[in-house]
Amino acid sequence: MKRIALFLLTNLAIMVVLGIVVSLTGANRFIGPNGLDLPTLLVFSAIMGFGGSFISLLMSKFIAKWSTGARVITQPRDATERWLVETVQRFANKANLPMPEVAIYDGAPNAFATGASRSSSLVAVSTGLLQTMSRQEAEAVIAHEVAHIANGDMVTLTLIQGVVNTFVFFLARVVGYLVDSFLRRGDTQSSGPGIGYMVTVLVCDIVFGVLASVIVMYFSRQREFRADAGAAQLMGTPQHMMAALRRLGGMEPGALPQNLATAGINDRPGWMALFSSHPPLEERIAALAGNRN
Secondary structure, three states: OHHHHHHHHHHHHHHHHHHHHHHHHOOOOOEEOOEEOHHHHHHHHHHHHHHHHHHHHHOHHHHHHHHHOOEEOOOOOOHHHHHHHHHHHHHHHHOOOOOOEEEEEOOOOOEEEEEEEOOEEEEEEEHHHHHHOOHHHHHHHHHHHHHHHHOOHHHHHHHHHHHHHHHHHHHHHHHHHHHHHHHOOOOOOOOOOOHHHHHHHHHHHHHHHHHHHHHHHHHHHHHHHHHHHHHHHHHOOOHHHHHHHHHHHOOOOOOOOHHHHHHOOOOOOHHHHHHOOOOOHHHHHHHHHHOOO
8 A cells, every 4th residue: 555655645746846946937828729739749758758767766765665665774683684685786886886775574575676776776675585495595586686776777767767668758749739629620619729630639648658668678678688698707707697597486475565666576477478578597597698708
């Protein structure tokens, strides 16, 4: 319930902020007496598309901690927490990164990395992962998350999401305007967009948004292969990452909030794989096997 409430409140806050921005800039006035103003619509779409993505990115660490109940380790309480902090520090040094925040949370086996930049990042590991994996396997998963940070994956995916969001907003409103104009042809009494516009835009936002998510998830899966390769490089061998993936194949990954899914552990069978942020474990293992020296 807490995660759902946070998700809804966060998105509501983002939409309110963006609504204020487009009102102040006049970017929401893209339908005038002379029809659709495409340059203004493009500005509106970019503000909504990139604005939402970057606000979510800036809030990602807060959302991650709040939604998973993750506790940042400022002072290790036991040997496991000390090992976790030291492991993240070791890999961060190898990757020439500033030390990320390190957090631990209760849950089934999973881990994720998030943050607005390489210098403001978070690596969180579940107690389930620490309890069920060997130290080398857990190290490989941690190295994978550090590789995400080193590769700038959070920012890259935010930019990709911003681009596709912009096209979704733009195309949905163009189609809405065309449908509304067709339905109201010959009507000289009404001014401004009608019900046809509003319904069409709503439907197109949903349909185009689903199609856009396929594109974003494709790029996310490619970044996973890169992070696996990065983990192998940090570990000095792909064997430990391969062992960790095999271990995960026999586990049920802990559920993560949707906005963290691209940084965690998951894959989906069948056609649902198009909407998966991670490739199948078998493909990841095969890719690592092909990278062996």
